[in-house]
Amino acid sequence: MTETNTQILLRSRPVGEPTAEDFSIVSSAVPVAGEGEVLLRTRYLSLDPYMRGRMSDAPSYAAPTALGDVLPGATVxxxxxxxxxxxxxxDVVLAYGGWxxxxxAPAKQTRRLDPDAAPVSTALGVLGMPGFTAYAGLTQIGRPKPGETVVVAAATGPVGATVGQIAKVLGCRAVGIAGGPExxxxxxxxxxxxxxxxxAPDFKEQLKSAVPDGIDIYFENVGGHVWDxxxxRLNKFxxxxxxxxVAHYNAxxxxxxxxxxxxxxSHILTKSLLIRGFIQDEFARDHQRExxxxxxxxxxxxxxxxREDITEGLENAPEVFNRMLRGQNFGKTVIKVS
Incomplete structure (x- = not known):
């Protein structure tokens, strides 16, 4: 193969919001597949907030990206x-090819996609990790009952929008919090x-009016003043x-x-609250197929x-990533690579 492989590497660990200097765009030889492996040409790259944590070397649920390595990410x-x-x-597959x-990749670590069933880009969003995150967190931790009130932050994002719509399917009242009139x-x-x-300057008052019977499930994506x-407004239990x-990722x-x-x-004690952090893959074995x-x-x-927010060109990934962390995306953030 005479083509070259464009890669975006982590050049330095960001302090606050990542800058262009934190990334390197390089060309290298196209890798060679070994026995049991496949060589993949990236069509779409998913950009997700968790990637900001991988750029840091602070302790987390996953190892940080090493300096000089390709940034991680799901790909179609x-x-x-x-x-x-x-x-x-x-074949078109879901993989984890990165930027x-x-x-x-080992063939067994890819999932074949059916372009006739849904646009293949949805494997990075509503039918991918974000969609499953919404489903697992809501059904396995939130455990909604018909008639309950579900509130979700970042509600137009791929996780939040899915949470609210599944809540409606399950008979709940869905309240979404987002940034801006559109x-x-x-x-x-x-x-x-x-x-x-x-x-909105009267955000707290609007929230109070929107949940007259309180909140039974709050799906937390943001933190910050939204959590405050x-x-x-959280009900007992x-x-x-x-x-x-996401409000704290660049802090x-x-x-x-x-x-x-x-x-x-005090709130946790007196209201018998359940506050549970999770990573979606802990539920994957038992619930992803369903x-x-x-x-x-x-x-x-x-x-x-x-809704998908698609930008063409791998070289645009760093700036688009920052836009997403600022809340300037609208829907699932995806880079169209080829």
């Missing part, structure tokens, strides 16, 4: 060479019962699946102000809708 890719009988040239044009209007289009702009407004804290110091931990612990079956059916029925 085409098989251009196969050394495993389970995959054929031309590069070509990658090699996103708030989109939540109404998706069928949310109420939609609130967290940038939600906490007093409320459940809080903690998926992300370089602890928040100013008094120590709020005692007040939080999720794909359910979600594919809901999409076909029009009960689960999705």
């Amino acid at each position: 890719a085409e098989v251009v060479e196969s050394r495993d009988p389970s995959r054929e040239v031309g 590069q044009a070509f990658s090699v 996103k708030v209007a989109h939540l109404t289009e998706l069928g949310f019962d109420a939609a609130i702009d967290h940038r 407004a939600v906490l007093p 409320a459940r809080v699946p903690v998926c992300g804290l 370089t110091a602890a928040p100013e102000g008094p120590n709020r931990a005692p007040a939080l612990m 999720f794909l079956t359910e979600a594919t059916g809901w999409i076909a029925e029009g009960r689960l809708r999705y």
Whole structure:
């Protein structure tokens, strides 16, 4: 193969918001597939908030990306060479190729996609890790009951939008929190019962009016001032699946102000709250297959809708990633690579 492999490497560990200097864009030889492996040409690259944690060397649930390594990320890719009988040239698969044009992976670690069932890019969003994150966190930690009130932050993102729509499918009242009038209007289009702009000066008052019977499940994606407004509205026995804290990912110091931990612990105690952080793969073995079956059916029925924010060109990934962390994306953030 005469082509070269464009890669985006982690050059330095960001302090605060990543800058262009934290990344290197290089060209290298196209890798060679070994026995049992496939050579993949990346079509789409997923950009997700968790990647900010991988750029840091702070302790986390996964090892940090080493300096000089390709940044991680889920990909939809085409098989251009196969050394495993389970995959054929031309197959489109879900893989974890990272921020590069070509990658090699064990064939057994890829999942073949059916382009006739749904657009293949959905394997990075509503039918991929974000969609399953929403499903697992809501159903296994939130455990919603018909008639309960579910509130979700970052509600136009791929996780939040899916949480709210699944809550409606399961008979709950869904309240979405997003940033800006356009996103708030989109939540109404998706069928949310109420939609609130967290940038509004009277955000806390709007939230109080939107949940007159309190909040039974709060799906946490953000933290920050949104969490401050939600906490007093939680009902007794409320459940809080903690998926992300995007408001804090670029923080370089602890928040100013008094120590709020005692007040939080008081709420947990007096209201018998369940606050549980999770990573979606802990539920994958038992629930991913059922999720794909359910979600594919809901999409076909029009009960689960999705939106994608696609930018062309791998070289744009660093800036698009920052835009996403600032909340300037609208839907699932995806880079079209080839």
